[in-house]
Amino acid sequence: MAGSGVISDVSLTLINVLDTALGSLFPAPAPQVILHDLQGVISTNPATLAVLLYEVTEDASTRNRPMQRAVTAGGRVLRKPLMTLILRYMIVPYAGDRLTEQQMLGRAMQTIYDNSIFSGPDLRGAAAPAGLVGSSDTLAATLDPLSLEERTRVWHAIQKPYRLSICYQIRVANVEPTIDVPTDLVRSRNFDQAVPVGE
16 A cells, blocks of 8 residues: 555656666667656657656546544544556657667567566555555556547647557556544444334
């Protein structure tokens, strides 16, 4: 479980995995992998694999879960369940020539396919409980099958011409709530005798 820094920790984890993979594919200088908003000039020397976080949504399958009971130093509390997030990334190569860019994308896809579950030593960022490092969290990365039209909308939103790119979603990033509701133990109960209707 992590705090509000979990989004940046997921991004750092993805960048680290891709950076390691690309470093073994190309001779020096190896391509760099950076978190980027795709605005401004992006270096092609060395080649760059830009990672854009373009959407963060709540995992709908985990909504409406009941409150959880917990014991803290201050007593028993009711706590909201973890907020679970799905992060969507676009990965875009910049190398100055199309063959190198396609090789970079192929290596990125191969790496994420081979290592689609990030956990334990793969995790980067802040230390638990504030971050992912040392936590028991597991992140699953899957290719996001966006249509060409959907992908074009992302490019239109950032006001850039379309480029070859791939999209992934990473789930589930858990965010721990910060508010606890104190609750007491049940110490007594009352029974009311039922009276049939109409009597």
